[in-house]
Amino acid sequence: MTTEQVAAPINAWQVAQRQFDLAAEMLNLDPGLRRVLREPRRELTVHFPVHMDDGNVQVFTGFRVQHNLGRGPAKGGIRYHQDVTLDEVKALAMWMTWKCAVVGIPYGGGKGGVIVDPKKLSKKELEGLSRRFFTEISVLIGPERDIPAPDVNTTPQIMAWFMDTYSMHQGYTVPGVVTGKPISLGGSEGRNEATARGCVFTVVKAAAHLGIDLKSATVAVQGYGNAGSIAAQLMAAEGSTVVAVSDSTGGIRNMAGLDPDKVLAWKKEHGTVQGFPGAEDISNAELLETPCDVLIPAAYENQITARNAMDIKARIVAEAANGPTTPEADEILYQRGVFMIPDILCNAGGVTVSYFEWVQDLNRDHWTEKEVNAKLKVIMDQAFAEVLAQSQKHGVNMRTGAYLNAVQRVADATAMRGLYP
Numbered sequence: 001m002t003t004e005q006v007a008a009p010i011n012a013w014q015v016a017q018r019q020f021d022l023a024a025e026m027l028n029l030d031p032g033l034r035r036v037l038r039e040p041r042r043e044l045t046v047h048f049p050v051h052m053d054d055g056n057v058q059v060f061t062g063f064r065v066q067h068n069l070g071r072g073p074a075k076g077g078i079r080y081h082q083d084v085t086l087d088e089v090k091a092l093a094m095w096m097t098w099k100c101a102v103v104g105i106p107y108g109g110g111k112g113g114v115i116v117d118p119k120k121l122s123k124k125e126l127e128g129l130s131r132r133f134f135t136e137i138s139v140l141i142g143p144e145r146d147i148p149a150p151d152v153n154t155t156p157q158i159m160a161w162f163m164d165t166y167s168m169h170q171g172y173t174v175p176g177v178v179t180g181k182p183i184s185l186g187g188s189e190g191r192n193e194a195t196a197r198g199c200v201f202t203v204v205k206a207a208a209h210l211g212i213d214l215k216s217a218t219v220a221v222q223g224y225g226n227a228g229s230i231a232a233q234l235m236a237a238e239g240s241t242v243v244a245v246s247d248s249t250g251g252i253r254n255m256a257g258l259d260p261d262k263v264l265a266w267k268k269e270h271g272t273v274q275g276f277p278g279a280e281d282i283s284n285a286e287l288l289e290t291p292c293d294v295l296i297p298a299a300y301e302n303q304i305t306a307r308n309a310m311d312i313k314a315r316i317v318a319e320a321a322n323g324p325t326t327p328e329a330d331e332i333l334y335q336r337g338v339f340m341i342p343d344i345l346c347n348a349g350g351v352t353v354s355y356f357e358w359v360q361d362l363n364r365d366h367w368t369e370k371e372v373n374a375k376l377k378v379i380m381d382q383a384f385a386e387v388l389a390q391s392q393k394h395g396v397n398m399r400t401g402a403y404l405n406a407v408q409r410v411a412d413a414t415a416m417r418g419l420y421p
């Protein structure tokens with residue numbers, strides 16, 4: 001292949017719109033409604049200055065997008081990453097709309113991002129950036145309007161700074177303006193583990209549906225951040241063998257099994273999973289092609305594409321990440337009989353416990369972890385059953401099943417509200 005023939009990078013927003021179009025077509029959605037739901041409601045771009053430790057002022061660019069507010073306030077995380085683009089944030093915001101509708105929680109969809117590699121910032125610079133970014137987007141934010149949360153590279157500490165910044169402007173403490181906070185500040189028990197826990201609930205259901213015994217199953221996990229590392233631990237707790245994991249620096253594999261806790265300790269000490277004793281170092285591409293029963297992409301968009309979909313050996317793909325599979329790859333996996341648990345269902349545990357956190361904050365209440373996990377299981381199990389039923393009814397993959405449920409719910413709400421003025 002010559003350089004001219006190298007494929008253009010896949011645009012997440014085009015992917016998101018194609019996924020929507022497919023569902024809208026199948027639902028025979030009213031053309032006007034289709035035009036409304038196909039675009040975000042609001043897109044805000046901000047350029048803002050931050051004092052750097054060396055005395056310089058640096059200007060950063062960030063975004064907050066609200067895709068749809070039909071079913072409630074906008075909800076969705078904020079990511080910090082050097083490759084963030086407005087189109088990516090638009091896609092992630094649209095996926096949040098469908099995600100909240102799939103699990104039936106009363107939110108619309110939003111997302112934010114800042115173009116920055118946070119690993120290159122000191123703690124003071126990170127705080128300065130976070131506080132100023134939150135101030136800049138505060139024209140859209142509020143506990144009844146738009147409630148951010150963690151996403152790639154953003155932490156409970158950053159949520160605490162967001163909450164404090166907003167509260168300082170209001171003159172009183174507003175815990176419900178952001179979720180994923182530390183427990184000491186009105187964060188919910190179980191929120192940190194919620195994305196992974198919800199993902200594993202769906203894997204348990206998928207395995208039961210397919211007749212796979214998770215106790216003898218093998219698992220590969222791409223991404224070893226909040227979602228990936230905890231998913232690996234929870235799969236091991238189910239009795240499965242975690243045979244390969246990776247992070248942004250590369251992966252490791254040991255077909256006899258890896259101890260997810262020890263890998264996490266190793267990553268904390270060395271900044272990478274690679275070099276883990278007893279495992280061979282592999283690339284992220286090899287990780288995805290590892291022979292296993294369950295593959296959990298828990299990193300970024302567009303990892304499983306037309307190029308590698310034929311080489312995926314897993315029987316179940318559980319999308320803990322947002323948008324890891326392209327539409328072309330979806331089709332190939334479906335034809336090959338791979339069972340896909342789509343992102344808007346699979347990783348909805350995170351936003352579901354964010355919803356619990358917000359409800360607790362608004363009611364000045366605090367639930368036990370047991371209570372949170374039990375409520376999460378009820379919601380995830382029900383959403384899984386509804387999506388499976390829809391996909392079987394129409395003879396489509398689980399992603400399209402999930403979209404049919406989600407788009408119909410948002411469309412109904414939008415149509416019932418009517419067009420103003």
Ligand code: GLU
Nearest residue numbers: 076077149151350351354
């Ligand atoms: N960033 C997470 C997601 O993509 C969580 C969003 C939230 O809790 O609002 O679903």
